[in-house]
Amino acid sequence: SQTIHQWPATLVQPVGSPLSLECTVEGTSNPNLYWYRQAAGRGLQLLFYSVGIGQISSEVPQNLSASRPQDRQFILSSKKLLLSDSGFYLCAWRSPGTDTQYFGPGTRLTVL
Amino acid sequence: QQPVQSPQAVILREGEDAVINCSSSKALYSVHWYRQKHGEAPVFLMILLKGGEQKGHEKISASFNEKKQQSSLYLTASQLSYSGTYFCGTERRLNNNDMRFGAGTRLTVKP
Numbered sequence: 001s002q003t004i005h006q007w008p009a010t011l012v013q014p015v016g017s018p019l020s021l022e023c024t025v026e027g028t029s030n031p032n033l034y035w036y037r038q039a040a041g042r043g044l045q046l047l048f049y050s051v052g053i054g055q056i057s058s059e060v061p062q063n064l065s066a067s068r069p070q071d072r073q074f075i076l077s078s079k080k081l082l083l084s085d086s087g088f089y090l091c092a093w094r095s096p097g098t099d100t101q102y103f104g105p106g107t108r109l110t111v112l
Numbered sequence: 113q114q115p116v117q118s119p120q121a122v123i124l125r126e127g128e129d130a131v132i133n134c135s136s137s138k139a140l141y142s143v144h145w146y147r148q149k150h151g152e153a154p155v156f157l158m159i160l161l162k163g164g165e166q167k168g169h170e171k172i173s174a175s176f177n178e179k180k181q182q183s184s185l186y187l188t189a190s191q192l193s194y195s196g197t198y199f200c201g202t203e204r205r206l207n208n209n210d211m212r213f214g215a216g217t218r219l220t221v222k223p
Contacts, residue, residue, distance in 0.1 A: 032209060043114075044154070044199065044213040051209070090153055099142055099161065101201070101211060103153040 002027035004104040006091050012110045019064075019078040021107050023091030026072065033074040034092040034101070035066055044090065050074060051096070086111045113138065115202045117214035124190050124221050132185040132217045134200030143176050143183040144201040144211065147194075154199060157185075187219070195221045 003026045013019060025031050035047040046059045048066035056066050063082060067075045074091055091104040115136045122130050134143060142161050146154035158168075160176035160183060168174075172194070176183045183202075187194055197216040204210060 034209070043215040044201075046211070049209045057209070097206070099144075099159050099206065100156060101144065102156060103146075106153045108151075 002093075002102070004091060004093055004102060006089075006104040006107050008107060009105065010108045010110075012112060013081050014112055015083055016080050019076070019081050019085070019109070021076040021089055021091075021109075023074040023076075023104055024072055025093045028072070028093070028095055030071060030096060031093040032096055033068065034094075035074065035076050036090040036092060036103075038088040038090060040087070048076070081111045083111050085109065113210075114212045115200055115214040117198075117200055117217050119217060120215070121218040122220070124219070126192060126221055126223055127189050128221075130187045130190060130219060132187075132198050132200075132219070134183045134185070134202070134214055136181045136202050138181065138202075138204055140176075140178065140181055140202050141205050142203045143174075144203075145174055145183075145185050146199045146201065147196045148199065148216070149196045157198075190219075190221045192221050192223065195219055 005024050032051050034049045036044045037047055038044050049057050050068045053068055063078055065077050089107045092101050094101040115134050118133045124130055144159045145157040147157055148154040171188045174185045197218045199213050199216045201211045201213045
C-alpha cells in the first residue's frame with residue numbers, strides 16, 4: 001500500500017531564516033506530487049506540483065521554491081522566511097491518470 | 113477558479129442531517145470531497161466524475177450536477193465523529209493538476 005511522509009511535523013523558525021520541508025511517497029512509482037499551504041482557519045492553496053523528476057510547476061509567485069530530486073521525493077524550500085509564510089504545509093500525491101489525490105500528515109510552520 | 117462552498121459553518125445535534133454545497137463558475141470534470149479534523153490532514157471521502165452521479169460513504173453521500181456545475185454533500189443522522197471542516201476540490205480536466213479547493217465548511221456535531 002502507498003504511504004506518504006512529511007517532516008518535520010512542526011517547525012518554528014525566525015524571520016529571514018531558510019526553510020526545507022521534505023515529502024516522500026512509498027509504494028508507488030512516478031506519482032504526481034503537490035505542495036499546498038493552509039493558513040490558519042483558511043482553505044487549501046496550491047503552491048507547486050510536479051509530474052516527474054526535475055519538473056516543477058509554480059502556481060503562486062512567492063519566496064518559496066520546490067524541487068524533486070528523486071521520483072518519490074518532493075522538497076519545499078525558502079531562502080528567507082517571511083511572517084506570512086506561517087501555516088500548515090501539506091504534501092499530496094496521486095498516481096498519473098487516476099483521479100484521487102491523497103494528503104500527507106502535514107508540517108505546521110510558525111515564523112516568528 | 114476557486115469553488116464556492118456554503119454554508120461556511122453549521123452546528124448540528126447528533127442524529128440531525130446537513131447539506132454542504134459546492135459550486136463552480138467553470139465546467140467541471142470532477143468534484144472531490146475531503147474532511148479535515150482540527151490539526152490534521154484532509155482525509156479523502158469521495159470523488160464524483162459524472163453529471164448526476166451520486167456516491168455514498170457510510171451515511172455520507174454526494175451528488176454532482178454537471179449542468180449546474182454544483183455538488184452537494186449530504187450527511188444523514190450525523191454522528192459526533194462527523195465534526196470537522198469539509199472541503200470540496202474541483203477539477204476541469206483529468207490530469208490537469210489544477211484542483212482548486214473551496215474555503216471549507218466547518219461542521220460541529222453536538223451531543
